[in-house]
Amino acid sequence: MFKAATSGPAKVVTANRLDNGLVVFLDPQGGWTLDIAEARILDDDEIDAALAYGKEQDDARIIVDSYAIDVQVTDGLAVPVRLREKIRAERGPTIVYGEAERTKLTAAAD
Amino acid sequence: MYRYDEFDQEFVTERVAQFRGQVERRLSGELTEDQFKPLRLMNGVYLQLHAYMLRIAVPYGTLNAEQVRMLAFIARKYDRGYGHFTTRQNLQFHWPALKDVPDILEHLASVEMHAIQTSGNCIRNVTADQFAGAAADEAVDPRPYAEILRQWSSLHPEFVFLPRKFKIAVTGAERDRAAIQVHDIGLHAKRDESGRIGFAVYVGGGLGRTPMIAHKIHDFLPEEDILSYCEAILRVYNLFGRRDNKYKARIKILVHETGAEEIKRQVDAEWERIRHSALALPDSEIERIQAYFALPADLTPRPAESVVLNRARVTNAGLNQWIDQNVVPHKISGHAIATISLKPIGGTPGDATAEQMELVADLAERYSHGEIRVSHEQNLVLPHLALDDLPAVYEALERAGLGTANAGLVTDIIACPGLDYCALANARSIPIAQRISERFGSQARQNEIGDLKIKISGCINACGHHHVGHIGILGVEKKGEEFYQLTLGGSGDETTSIGEIIGKGFSSDEVIDAVETVVDTYLAHRANADEDFLAAYRRLGQAPFKEALYGAT
Structure with a gap:
């Protein structure tokens, strides 16, 4: 099947959890997952309803600031298009930090 | 304290x-x-x-x-x-x-700490020279005045909803280590011929998307007037600062659009009205606050030369390098101030682990009269060390990954958290800092290059102070890719200047080579080894750097 010429890129809905602030993605069951591989991939015509659901979940004090991001889907897995969202989806910075960084620098110095 | x-x-x-x-x-x-x-x-x-x-x-x-x-x-x-x-x-x-x-x-x-006024359109945490109260070149300890300003500005009801955030920096030495000329208010404490304390007052400096150098609007404001004068500045800003456009809301824009002379006239007029009010600082109150910042009673002069240290320096090259680079004279004989670099080669600028913080606390307690400072260049400082103790302090720091001898050198890089952490950023800063640090990591090469401040911001808000970097790096996003724009010739010291954009930006892959090209061009063109990067750039201008980066035009 060819995708309709008018349709935009696939999307997923993302937010931060209210209690601990961590990045989450809307999953197919209406829950929120830390793993973008488990995110629900949305077509154009599903976005509005998903964002409305995000707003409800915001009101229900589960998440904060939900919004949709563009993703590239490869073998069923969503990969964010923008670098900002790629980094968010990685659940942390692109560099090692804290004790792990200290260990790495110590190893490099030896 | x-x-x-x-x-x-x-x-x-x-x-x-x-x-x-x-x-x-x-x-x-x-x-x-x-x-x-x-x-x-x-x-x-x-x-x-x-x-x-x-x-x-x-x-x-x-x-x-x-x-x-x-x-x-x-x-x-x-x-x-x-x-x-x-x-x-x-x-x-x-x-x-x-x-x-x-x-x-x-x-x-x-432990007498909080997070109040670290955000929002209010007067933020007052910053100061990290060597305050210890530096040999200091005329006045700025901390008592910073503390008085802290008390005055904490939940000041009139200044809780300013047009935009407001930052004050104070120094008490001719050598400006607090970048006062790129703050909303910069205060330079000094003494006149009679020993009286007063302040040169700078207003309207700032970085961000519209970098500006502050204008001096008072040469010598008597110390008792510090609050009334700052209140007058804040009042003028609060009344006339723009609230229609957040990008034009800082006082630097007001000063720029109104003109420094007219701002001074308005501030002076308001000051005349209020200077004899309750804001006038009595000597007794200044002395009461100063007493908190007196040097520790047991910090007494020692012999100017330390045999222990001199002997250790001969046998320990690492210590010797660290003393040369990270240690500066103290105002009390036989003592020194040490910068603890939070810039290990290839590390994240400004990060410290819990274990490292505990070690610094232990060392401060044991050797530095319990005091620690944070510098705006994202390092820590032990301000009151006896020369005899420096070898032991260095050994402990070195074991904890805190002994990097690079204060003020090319790898002592300021970098904002950038796109690795920040919701506002457009590009990453930390990996660029790490790669530059690795490229120039050899001590011999750093020494050869000499003083060079590289400052990196991941967006135009300029938390990484790139405008005042000798080499400034600004990360931008272009068609989904990170690009980095270089500025040269910036400085945040007493000769403050805003760096000039050298040309089109570089991709993430190219930018480290570009920085190296700039550094190599400096080395090739400097008059001699004593002419540092900033001095050479100011003499040479953009031309040789532009040609080296982009070819002859």
Whole structure:
């Protein structure tokens, strides 16, 4: 099947959890997952309803600031298009930090 | 150091209780995010790229050992075992859970710390020379005045909703280590011929998307007038600063659009009205605050030369290099000030693990009369070390990965958290800093290059101070890719200048080579080894650097 010429890129809905602030993605069951591989991939015509659901979940004090991001889907897995969202989806910075960084620098110095 | 009085402690304790209630109401749904956001920001809680972020105030960059130990405890218990020291001498935790923040603030309050006014359109944490009260070249200790300003500006009812945030920096030495000319108000404490203390007052400096150097509007403001004069400046700004456009709302824009002379006239007019009010500082009050900052009683002169140190320097090349680079003279004979570099080669600028913080606290207690400072260049400082103790201090720092001998050198890079952490960033800063650090990591090469300040920002808000970097690097996003624009010739010292854009930006792959080209061009063109990068650039101008980067035009 060819995708309709008018349709935009696939999307997923993302937010931060209210209690601990961590990045989450809307999953197919209406829950929120830390793993973008488990995110629900949305077509154009599903976005509005998903964002409305995000707003409800915001009101229900589960998440904060939900919004949709563009993703590239490869073998069923969503990969964010923008670098900002790629980094968010990685659940942390692109560099090692804290004790792990200290260990790495110590190893490099030896 | 200043110690909270009953009013300070009560105020901070009440604020923790108030915020605890606000967090409870947010989590129970009584407050929406729109209602809660301004409340959390007033308490230093941001929602960043990956998680909440808590920014903790370090007034004028001064900490005691107990406070640093508490920061380490919080890092371990509530965060991910580390913290990030910022260009405003503050500390940020990148991973606290909202539900834990009231407990964190309660712990902080127990050691006289808080996160109040670390965000929002108010007067932010007052910053100062990190060597204050210790530097041999200091005329006046700026900390008592910074403390007086802190007390005046804390929850000042008139200045809680300014057009935009407002930053004050104070120094008391001719050598400006506090970048006062790129602050909303910069104060330079000095003495006149009779020994009287006064301030040169600078206003309207700033970085961000519209960098500007402050204008001096007073040569020598008597110390008793510091509050009335600052209040007059804030009043003029609060009345006439723009509120229609957040990008034009800082006082630098007001000063620029109105003209420094007219601003001075308005400030002076308001000052005349209020200078004899309750804001006039009595000598007794200045002396009362100064007493908190007296040198430790047992910090007494020692022989100017240390046999122990001199002997150790001969046999320990690492120590010798560290003394040369990271240690500067103290005002008391036989003592020194040491910069603890938070810039290990290839590391994240400004980060310290809980274990490292505890070590610094231990060393401060044992060797530095319990005092620690944070510099705006994202390093720590032990301000009061006996020369005899330097070998032991160095050995302990070195074992903990804190002995890097690079203060002021090419690898002592300022970098904002950038797109690795920050919701506003367009590009990453930290990996660029790490790659530059690795490229120039050899001590011999760093020594050959000499003083060179590289400053990196991941967006135009310029938290990484790139405008005043000798080499400034600004990250931008272009068609989904990170690009980096180089500026040359900036400086944040007493000869402040804004760096000039050298040409089109470089991709992430190209930018390290570009920086190396700039450095090599400097080495090839400098008059001699004593002409540092900034002096050479000011003499040479852009041309040789442009040609080396982009070819002959």
